[in-house]
Amino acid sequence: MGSYFVTNGEHKTKQDMIISYSLKRSRRKTIAIKVLDGKVQVTAPMRASKDLIEQFVFSKSGWIHEVLEKTHKEKSRFEELIQQHYCLLEGDLIEIDFESGIRTKFKNGVLWIDKKYFGDRQGIFLQIAKAYKKRASVDLINRCKEVAAKFDFACGDIGLTNAKKKWGSCDSKGNIRLNFRLLMLRPLLQEYVIIHELCHILEHNHSAKFWEKVALFCPGYKQLKKELKGYSLLNTIY
Numbered sequence: 001m002g003s004y005f006v007t008n009g010e011h012k013t014k015q016d017m018i019i020s021y022s023l024k025r026s027r028r029k030t031i032a033i034k035v036l037d038g039k040v041q042v043t044a045p046m047r048a049s050k051d052l053i054e055q056f057v058f059s060k061s062g063w064i065h066e067v068l069e070k071t072h073k074e075k076s077r078f079e080e081l082i083q084q085h086y087c088l089l090e091g092d093l094i095e096i097d098f099e100s101g102i103r104t105k106f107k108n109g110v111l112w113i114d115k116k117y118f119g120d121r122q123g124i125f126l127q128i129a130k131a132y133k134k135r136a137s138v139d140l141i142n143r144c145k146e147v148a149a150k151f152d153f154a155c156g157d158i159g160l161t162n163a164k165k166k167w168g169s170c171d172s173k174g175n176i177r178l179n180f181r182l183l184m185l186r187p188l189l190q191e192y193v194i195i196h197e198l199c200h201i202l203e204h205n206h207s208a209k210f211w212e213k214v215a216l217f218c219p220g221y222k223q224l225k226k227e228l229k230g231y232s233l234l235n236t237i238y
């Protein structure tokens with residue numbers, strides 16, 4: 001525990017690009033920078049001078065720009081989802097259409113939503129999430145059961161989670177939780193996450209031994225793991 005206060009700073013880099021950041025003071029001993037969702041957050045010791053902080057931000061400006069640029073690229077990639085023209089299902093773009101009195105559902109390659117939500121961005125996002133959750137509660141859970149049976153994993157309860165930071169989790173009793181948003185991704189990616197979590201039944205860590213097991217059941221996991229990282233932004237949309 002420590003008291004802290006937040007101020008805002010700006011740093012001009014050599015190329016005259018401005019890095020805006022929020023500054024949080026804490027009892028930590030070193031300065032740290034985090035770039036999350038397009039925002040730069042600096043945490044510094046209570047006594048660190050503004051000059052020292054500026055210098056530190058400057059020394060990391062190349063990296064900061066790289067991360068910001070990447071987020072920007074990802075955002076434009078998902079622009080169609082943000083604009084609510086489409087949603088993703090099993091890796092495919094699905095058109096969103098409206099009809100009066102219809103119950104939200106996927107039908108014939110279209111996600112149908114009641115016309116009363118038209119123009120209500122928040123309402124539409126909630127309807128899309130609802131449609132995902134409903135389908136995931138059957139399809140995603142069944143897929144996990146199938147993979148567990150195929151590779152002979154004795155897993156506990158399988159359920160869904162709303163957690164935005166993780167695609168899945170496995171507790172010490174072997175209960176698996178899968179992020180319902182996994183349904184948006186192509187089946188191979190879903191399978192990688194499922195295998196990853198199932199392997200945690202055997203190894204509750206990310207040791208070399210754990211990754212050996214993952215490789216055994218999912219030989220192409222390295223590429224899939226990398227691809228999955230490119231989708232983390234999906235968790236901030238819905």
Ligand SMILES: [Zn+2]
Pocket residue numbers: 196200205206
């Ligand atoms: Zn893990």
